[in-house]
Amino acid sequence: MRRIDELGRFLIPKEIRNSLRIKHYSSLEILTDYEGEVIFKKFSPIKELGLLVEEYAQSLYNSLGHTVCIADKENIITVAGSNKKRLLNRQLNPEIERIMEERRIKLCATPLSLTADDVAISTSIIIAPIIVDCDVIGAVILMSKNPDAKMGRLELKMAETAAGFLGKQIAI
Structure with a gap:
């Protein structure tokens, strides 16, 4: 993730989205660990x-x-x-x-x-x-x-x- 835009959306570069197979409207979980790192995880219902x-x-x-x-x-x-x-x-x-x-x-x-x-x-x-x-x-x-x-x-x-x-x- 590079930055957060003015609407609070996370911007993930296209190359990273392609390599991780994150498509438009993919469901992602946003988690944090004990050190304050933000983790994105693909969500599968x-x-x-x-x-x-x-x-x-x-x-x-x-x-x-x-x-x-x-x-x-x-x-x-x-x-x-x-x-x-x-x-x-x-x-x-x-x-x-x-x-x-x-x-x-x-x-x-x-x-x-x-x-x-x-x-x-x-x-x-x-x-x-x-x-x-x-x-x-x-x-x-x-x-x-x-x-x-x-x-x-x-x-x-x-x-x-x-x-x-x-x-x-x-x-x-």
Whole structure:
């Protein structure tokens, strides 16, 4: 941070915002430590739900048998199913972020990488954005690496329901 303007806004140089992936209207927490230093921390409302998100993902996985990921706008927060260690806390593929910003549920039946580093390429994926107060804050993602597994109306509705429920929990 370089300075505070006349309206009390913190000015963070564009290069720093880009390298830290701080986007326009990103939520930041402002903290202070015992020495009086000011600390900016990215805020993820989905992380605040903690155990509820993990249990919901596990419940979906138990019901559907497809890997379930719940992500904020940048990273995968929780995973239930296969590849948990490989997916957890990974940065999302920019294509997934773009789909989330479209604000509608999407079924992709073509191979698509879930992560920015191409760790998890799925053959079928459903992305249901989590929307709170007209803002996309994350997504519920169902994925399958099995080329024979077809996702349909049931999986779409389950992902949509999960995204709606988590959005309501955050809005409370």
